[in-house]
Amino acid sequence: MTPLERALRERVLAEGPISIEAYMQACNAYYYATRDPLGPEGDFITAPEISQMFGELVGAALADCWWRAGSPSEMLYVELGPGRGTLAADALRAMGRAGLEPAVHFVETSPVLRREQSGKVAHATWHERLAGVPNAPLLVVANEFLDALPVRQFIGGMERRVDVVAGGLAFDRDGEIIEDSPARDAIVTELGKRLARDGGVAILIDYGHAASAPGETLQAVRGHKFAHVLERPGEQDLTAHVDFAAVAKAAEEAGALVTSLVTQGEWLERLGIAARADALARAQPERAEEVKTALRRLCDDREMGTLFKAIAIHAPDWPTPAGFE
Numbered sequence: 125m126t127p128l129e130r131a132l133r134e135r136v137l138a139e140g141p142i143s144i145e146a147y148m149q150a151c152n153a154y155y156y157a158t159r160d161p162l163g164p165e166g167d168f169i170t171a172p173e174i175s176q177m178f179g180e181l182v183g184a185a186l187a188d189c190w191w192r193a194g195s196p197s198e199m200l201y202v203e204l205g206p207g208r209g210t211l212a213a214d215a216l217r218a219m220g221r222a223g224l225e226p227a228v229h230f231v232e233t234s235p236v237l238r239r240e241q242s243g244k245v246a247h248a249t250w251h252e253r254l255a256g257v258p259n260a261p262l263l264v265v266a267n268e269f270l271d272a273l274p275v276r277q278f279i280g281g282m283e284r285r286v287d288v289v290a291g292g293l294a295f296d297r298d299g300e301i302i303e304d305s306p307a308r309d310a311i312v313t314e315l316g317k318r319l320a321r322d323g324g325v326a327i328l329i330d331y332g333h334a335a336s337a338p339g340e341t342l343q344a345v346r347g348h349k350f351a352h353v354l355e356r357p358g359e360q361d362l363t364a365h366v367d368f369a370a371v372a373k374a375a376e377e378a379g380a381l382v383t384s385l386v387t388q389g390e391w392l393e394r395l396g397i398a399a400r401a402d403a404l405a406r407a408q409p410e411r412a413e414e415v416k417t418a419l420r421r422l423c424d425d426r427e428m429g430t431l432f433k434a435i436a437i438h439a440p441d442w443p444t445p446a447g448f449e
């Protein structure tokens with residue numbers, strides 16, 4: 125039994141069944157606080173860990189948007205859940221080439237990952253929550269961050285809970301599931317309000333769907349394989365598909381503008397990933413095959429190209445970032 129499972133059982137026995145939302149929150153807080161889950165030896169891999177091209181294109185898109193917004197000074201680069209800091213390092217390098225050198229603010233709860241990030245990006249400031257980031261125009265990036273925030277599940281109008289049955293964790297009900305995520309709505313609302321007030325843009329990339337729909341998407345991944353959600357609590361990654369219609373609604377209601385939703389493959393192609401891949405392969409012919417593989421993994425429909433999607437939120441007086449027109 126994992127230490128968290130013991131704690132969760134005791135909690136259920138003391139308080140009664142806990143919501144899926146509370147369960148996912150507790151599991152992911154423990155999971156991220158105790159490890160670096162990324163990479164071949166970990167549980168999963170993300171786009172910036174596949175290739176530097178991902179972060180470079182994000183950086184180039186942010187720099188271009190900033191330039192077209194009139195290159196305001198005192199910009200902050202804010203990343204939500206920066207993982208190993210790879211995306212930030214690649215994006216900041218690309219922004220630097222375009223003459224943009226924002227102060228760096230990371231919203232990250234994991235002490236293990238904060239340490240990794242400090243090795244990649246010097247001079248960052250860390251925050252537990254977005255609210256800690258100072259008020260200024262923002263360039264925000266979140267890759268595979270929203271999917272880690274807790275969802276609620278409802279069955280026939282009743283919230284689904286985790287109970288202890290015959291000594292083990294079990295769902296208190298089964299049936300047709302509807303999910304939502306107050307935690308995501310809250311952070312997107314906060315982001316939208318800040319962008320509308322202070323200026324700036326946020327690019328959010330995640331796996332998910334364009335329209336709200338019934339169905340269960342909560343899943344567990346351990347060692348690059350799917351697992352049962354109630355197995356080994358705190359020792360596997362719990363995520364749920366992002367409902368991008370809900371994201372767009374929260375941002376609009378907060379007064380920000382929202383772009384159309386684009387598949388990751390289409391978005392990276394519009395940002396010129398093919399040309400960047402050619403340039404990298406020409407500069408380092410011994411890495412040509414690796415670059416080609418990375419390009420396929422990021423953009424191919426059967427890989428991350430279609431399941432992953434990007435959306436941007438921006439201040440009303442900021443332009444639509446490239447790749448979303």
Ligand code: SAH
Nearest residue numbers: 156170205206207231232233234267268272
């Ligand atoms: N963006 C990175 C990592 C994705 S994993 C990449 O693409 O590689 C999810 C990240 O979000 C981790 O850094 C994790 O520690 C962080 N995270 C998860 N829940 C969080 C929360 N509630 N607040 C802040 N950071 C969180």
